Amino acid sequence: MDIYIKEAVIHQFSPEDTELVLADKLLTITPKIEEYLRKKIERSYSDEAKTGQLGADSPFLDYLSDDLLASSITIANLWKEEFSVSENLKTNDLVFVRFEKNGVEQFAFLRISLRENLVHVGAESDSPLKLTQNNLPSAGSAPDEALILNLQTHKYHLIEKRIKYNGTFLNYFSDNVLQDSPAISAKKSIKAVEQTAQKIAENFNQADFQFQSKVKSAIFNHLEEDNELSPEKLANQLFDNNLTARLSFVDELKDVIPEKVSFEEIDSSRQLKKFENQKLSLSNGIELIVPTTIYEDAESVEFIQNDNGTYSILIKNIEDIKSK
Incomplete structure (x- = not known):
């Protein structure tokens, strides 16, 4: 799979005040970051992904433009309104990527739930281990949710997780964010x-x-x-x-x-x-x-x-x- 990362931006969602910490510039793509994003995207083309194709009149296509930062802010705010009603909220990084796959322009939205981890931070014999916040999972793991959209054909792959709201489980992403009905995985x-x-x-x-x-x-x-x-x-x-x-x-x-x-x-x-x-x-x-x-x-x-x-x-x- 030939993937070339062109641009990326990361916003963060905080469950404490259900607000977004919005980035004001694109991410600097280092080799390590490029590898991490590429592996996350590759894992999104999995047998667990739903598939579909957006029609020309799809509202979601109106959110996309050549300005990845502006598009990401619009979609992140839309996502927040739908996701924040969930009864089980965690800190999430919202990663937006523009990339090429086999020479064709693609758009990716990745939701990555952050973890708490113990790390060895010092030589003190009594307490060398510290609990750190906001740790990204390994590159080899699949994103918690992902939308990969072919910007030429508007075909997409979607990994989504239902949220629980008022005792009911909702496909909030496909129903309310993407506003489409994908085929099952x-x-x-x-x-x-x-x-x-x-x-x-x-x-x-x-x-x-x-x-x-x-x-x-x-x-x-x-x-x-x-x-x-x-x-x-x-x-x-x-x-x-x-x-x-x-x-x-x-x-x-x-x-x-x-x-x-x-x-x-x-x-x-x-x-x-x-x-x-x-x-x-x-x-x-x-x-x-x-x-x-x-x-x-x-x-x-x-x-x-x-x-x-x-x-x-x-x-x-x-x-x-x-x-x-």
């Missing part, structure tokens, strides 16, 4: 695929361990080969011999996944890792971990259903065995 989309497939399989008496493994294999293969998930393609693979089941699967997913789930700009490595192995727990206490690519190979693993209803697992062509 890739992570939740995959969970919906698994749950819907299991439900349809149960309705048609197919919900055994082999079907569950088939679902995992299908998701893994589609992500690895296509970098996307299509409900229609999955339906054809999972319920190839049952037209009614295929149609039911696609129809039930429409409310959650109107279109295919694309990993075009999203890091799919966590999902691939999740599905790269088949994990089986047997009734006799044996547990098996089989790579998905081998699991599907009949020359390597064979599942046999015996006449008495039990199963046998035949593992073939093993060249070497080691004890771990």
Whole structure:
């Protein structure tokens, strides 16, 4: 991912008086700061990010201009009005960044919750540790909230956390700040695929361990080969011999996944890792971990259903065995 940080500014939100400490100039971008911001932005393209595209008439686009400092102040004040009603307020840095990704202009808003940390500050034997305030989390951790907006296409990635207000949880950022309805995250989309497939399989008496493994294999293969998930393609693979089941699967997913789930700009490595192995727990206490690519190979693993209803697992062509 080719990211070039161009400009950045940081404002701070204080929970004590629910006010903003506004910067009056842009941040000086040192190599360490550039690395920190770049890693935070990279973590925002995650499978937990919701996605969408702002229309030409979006009010949020009116807040953006070529003056990053002015734009950031406008958006920070709007954010504060919506966020400050939360019942659990902490000190936050509000980071606004203008950057290029693969040569295309992007805008980023990052909310980073600050921490209290113990640090070793002196040589005094009785009290060398001090509690420090307003510490930034490590560069490798994801921001608490993030909006990454492509300034050319107006497509966006959004990591948002609901706030609690009067006993109700609100998607305050997408509803009130961004004023848009994003699609659910890739992570939740995959969970919906698994749950819907299991439900349809149960309705048609197919919900055994082999079907569950088939679902995992299908998701893994589609992500690895296509970098996307299509409900229609999955339906054809999972319920190839049952037209009614295929149609039911696609129809039930429409409310959650109107279109295919694309990993075009999203890091799919966590999902691939999740599905790269088949994990089986047997009734006799044996547990098996089989790579998905081998699991599907009949020359390597064979599942046999015996006449008495039990199963046998035949593992073939093993060249070497080691004890771990």
